[in-house]
Amino acid sequence: NAGVMQNPRHLVRRRGQEARLRCSPMKGHSHVYWYRQLPEEGLKFMVYLQKENIIDESGMPKERFSAEFPKEGPSILRIQQVVRGDSAAYFCASSPPDRFGTEAFFGQGTRLTVV
């Protein structure tokens, strides 16, 4: 059973471009979370999704950021018109329905650099 898969591992974008980060949860997992880790800081919650639904987006910046978890395919975190301050590591985590709220499995992250 493969773990949580994120791609790409590293992404470089110029200011003003779009960044698309992908996350495939573990098999059988229906809950997906995105977190952002700024340099020298802990992880900050961004958004929680289930298939085709955004459940909690309280940590998402109001502009330029969006997330989806379609019925088929990976979850996508999209950042439009990136700025230098978006440079960070973005981690995805997933959890199964039957262990909801008790344990999350993390991917290896996508490290976004905006130049």
Place this chain on the structure above:
Amino acid sequence: GDSVTQMEGPVTLSEEAFLTINCTYTATGYPSLFWYVQYPGEGLQLLLKATKADDKGSNKGFEATYRKETTSFHLEKGSVQVSDSAVYFCALSGSSNTGKLIFGQGTTLQVKP
């Protein structure tokens, strides 16, 4: 709102030394508590967890006890190894019961031979 505070790092120890990383929390309700470890360039791995007061989580020689009276979840290990060098994050499950985690800022541990 819910929050987690960890002792600031870096913590530098010699091999076989005793390790304590302090973690205290603020939360409404009864959160679950976790320690995650992050090795360089990697994602987070769950190290141990405790889901209710007085529970002790343990794994790979690390342990932490959920202390409701002091709102603490300190991480301890009796004898650290060089391979334990990593960043350690204390976290709690948010009171919203959505499964989202609230993390501390992380503590870097460096173990020297």
